[in-house]
Amino acid sequence: MTPTPLVEVRAVRKAFGSFEALRGVDLDIGRGEKVALVGASGSGKSTLCRCINRLETITSGSITIDGQPLPEEGKALADLRAQVGMVFQAFNLFPHFTALENISLAPIHVRKVAKPDADAEARELLARVGLSDKADNYPAELSGGEQQRVAIARALAMHPQLMLFDEPTSALDPEMISEVLDVMSELANEGMTMLVVTHEMGFARHACDRVCFMDAGQIVEQNSPAEFFDTPKTDRAKDFLSKLLHH
Amino acid sequence: MDQIWQMLGENSSFLLNGVLTTVGLTILGFGGALVIGTIVAVFRVSPITPLRVVGTAYVEFFRNVPLLTLLILIVFGLPDIGLLFPLFWCGVLGLVLAGSAFICETVRSGINTISVGQSEAARALGMSFGTQLRLIILPQAFRTMVQPLVNNFIGILIGSSLASAVGVSDITNVTQQLNIRYAEAVVLFLLSGAVYLVFALGAGGVGSWLERLVSRSRIGSAR
Numbered sequence: 001m002t003p004t005p006l007v008e009v010r011a012v013r014k015a016f017g018s019f020e021a022l023r024g025v026d027l028d029i030g031r032g033e034k035v036a037l038v039g040a041s042g043s044g045k046s047t048l049c050r051c052i053n054r055l056e057t058i059t060s061g062s063i064t065i066d067g068q069p070l071p072e073e074g075k076a077l078a079d080l081r082a083q084v085g086m087v088f089q090a091f092n093l094f095p096h097f098t099a100l101e102n103i104s105l106a107p108i109h110v111r112k113v114a115k116p117d118a119d120a121e122a123r124e125l126l127a128r129v130g131l132s133d134k135a136d137n138y139p140a141e142l143s144g145g146e147q148q149r150v151a152i153a154r155a156l157a158m159h160p161q162l163m164l165f166d167e168p169t170s171a172l173d174p175e176m177i178s179e180v181l182d183v184m185s186e187l188a189n190e191g192m193t194m195l196v197v198t199h200e201m202g203f204a205r206h207a208c209d210r211v212c213f214m215d216a217g218q219i220v221e222q223n224s225p226a227e228f229f230d231t232p233k234t235d236r237a238k239d240f241l242s243k244l245l246h247h
Numbered sequence: 248m249d250q251i252w253q254m255l256g257e258n259s260s261f262l263l264n265g266v267l268t269t270v271g272l273t274i275l276g277f278g279g280a281l282v283i284g285t286i287v288a289v290f291r292v293s294p295i296t297p298l299r300v301v302g303t304a305y306v307e308f309f310r311n312v313p314l315l316t317l318l319i320l321i322v323f324g325l326p327d328i329g330l331l332f333p334l335f336w337c338g339v340l341g342l343v344l345a346g347s348a349f350i351c352e353t354v355r356s357g358i359n360t361i362s363v364g365q366s367e368a369a370r371a372l373g374m375s376f377g378t379q380l381r382l383i384i385l386p387q388a389f390r391t392m393v394q395p396l397v398n399n400f401i402g403i404l405i406g407s408s409l410a411s412a413v414g415v416s417d418i419t420n421v422t423q424q425l426n427i428r429y430a431e432a433v434v435l436f437l438l439s440g441a442v443y444l445v446f447a448l449g450a451g452g453v454g455s456w457l458e459r460l461v462s463r464s465r466i467g468s469a470r
């Protein structure tokens with residue numbers, strides 16, 4: 001008996017007006033699995049991530065997490081979102097709260113953890129992302145790499161079952177990319193289930209179990225990293241990879 | 248010249264009461280309008296359609312009816328339906344209703360300056376709409392609203408002079424009464440004008456001070 005996947009995406013379509021950003025996507029993510037989502041800009045990678053924690057509502061199809069279909073807006077949805085951590089390209093830290101407060105805010109106000117406990121856990125998480133000394137700094141006082149690491153810690157503080165990363169390193173200066181990827185690799189080693197939209201092919205190859213290639217709103221190829229990078233099957237994947245190599 | 252000083256001396260407590268009434272109308276009117284205006288702004292950005300409709304109707308009505316009309320309706324209309332308020336509070340009510348429609352729009356545009364990324368991050372953490380507003384959106388929005396709120400404050404201050412027309416003894420009303428008695432229009436209206444000017448400049452000063460405080464803090468600009 002195979003265990004049910006943590007995430008099941010079935011025949012999902014998403015239209016913005018007359019434009020279809022997702023045109024029938026199927027995707028399973030097993031517990032503890034790390035999936036890299038790659039593809040050209042505009043292929044629908046962000047939209048898929050956003051549909052999985054219902055920042056966007058899907059037009060048709062179904063998405064279940066841990067066997068539960070995504071609920072309508074309201075308390076149940078808020079509970080479910082709290083199980084799915086999301087890390088954004090633009091960090092989206094709350095600028096009027098310190099690094100520590102950014103992390104402990106949702107545990108205190110959503111999970112109703114007592115403040116001393118939430119602060120203690122926030123300090124542990126800061127240590128885990130290597131930022132113990134930045135607890136009292138505001139986001140504007142942190143580098144991009146540091147902000148993104150705080151954002152990862154903020155998402156982890158809700159004890160999510162699944163982490164979604166939408167191009168977490170695309171807004172970073174090159175010298176800061178590895179500090180964020182290191183934190184993500186560590187998280188992957190600890191067994192977190194992850195869906196990572198990325199252009200960092202090294203990370204996709206070494207830290208992920210599977211690569212899904214999206215094109216024009218569909219997953220057109222998925223395979224183990226080694227197979228995908230070394231022997232891509234579809235012409236579109238070949239084309240995509242050759243363009244990456246020439247950069 | 249002596250007559251003028253004599254007039255001011257004899258009526259000093261009358262004038263002082265007028266000044267205090269203007270100050271009271273303005274501060275209570277602004278405070279009430281800030282609270283109601285923020286609530287209506289929350290209605291207008293809420294995901295619940297009936298609340299948005301109510302919010303929009305409120306703003307369109309109270310922003311587009313002259314304050315004087317509103318004051319007359321309150322003073323002469325409310326007693327007809329059995330609501331009898333002291334004149335001063337009728338003035339405050341009119342200022343709150345009209346002021347809140349303008350402050351609502353200030354708050355709403357303040358909310359709109361906060362990037363959607365902020366509310367998406369809050370939603371992704373499982374925060375409800377109310378929690379998002381209270382913890383994430385409004386505290387950042389108010390930081391961008393200092394100068395527009397000063398403008399709203401001055402609008403309410405100057406609008407408060409219309410309360411004189413329905414019999415509230417504010418500084419405009421008091422100077423009008425003295426003018427009828429002493430026929431010193433220029434002096435008296437320079438005096439009341441000076442009261443508004445000083446008060447408005449004071450509000451502007453407080454606003455600039457708040458704005459410096461905000462920009463000097465370690466919190467970066469809202470992104």
Ligand SMILES: Nc1ncnc2c1ncn2[C@@H]1O[C@H](COP(=O)(O)OP(=O)(O)O)[C@@H](O)[C@H]1O
Binds near residue numbers: 020039040041042046
């Ligand atoms: N809110 C939106 N309204 C209209 N079109 C959108 C919206 N979000 C995304 N799209 C469109 O959907 C397509 C896929 O976008 P996206 O998922 O962001 O792609 P990717 O993340 O792969 O670059 C793009 O063509 C984009 O313009």
Ligand SMILES: [Mg+2]
Binds near residue numbers: 045046047166167
């Ligand atoms: Mg994207």
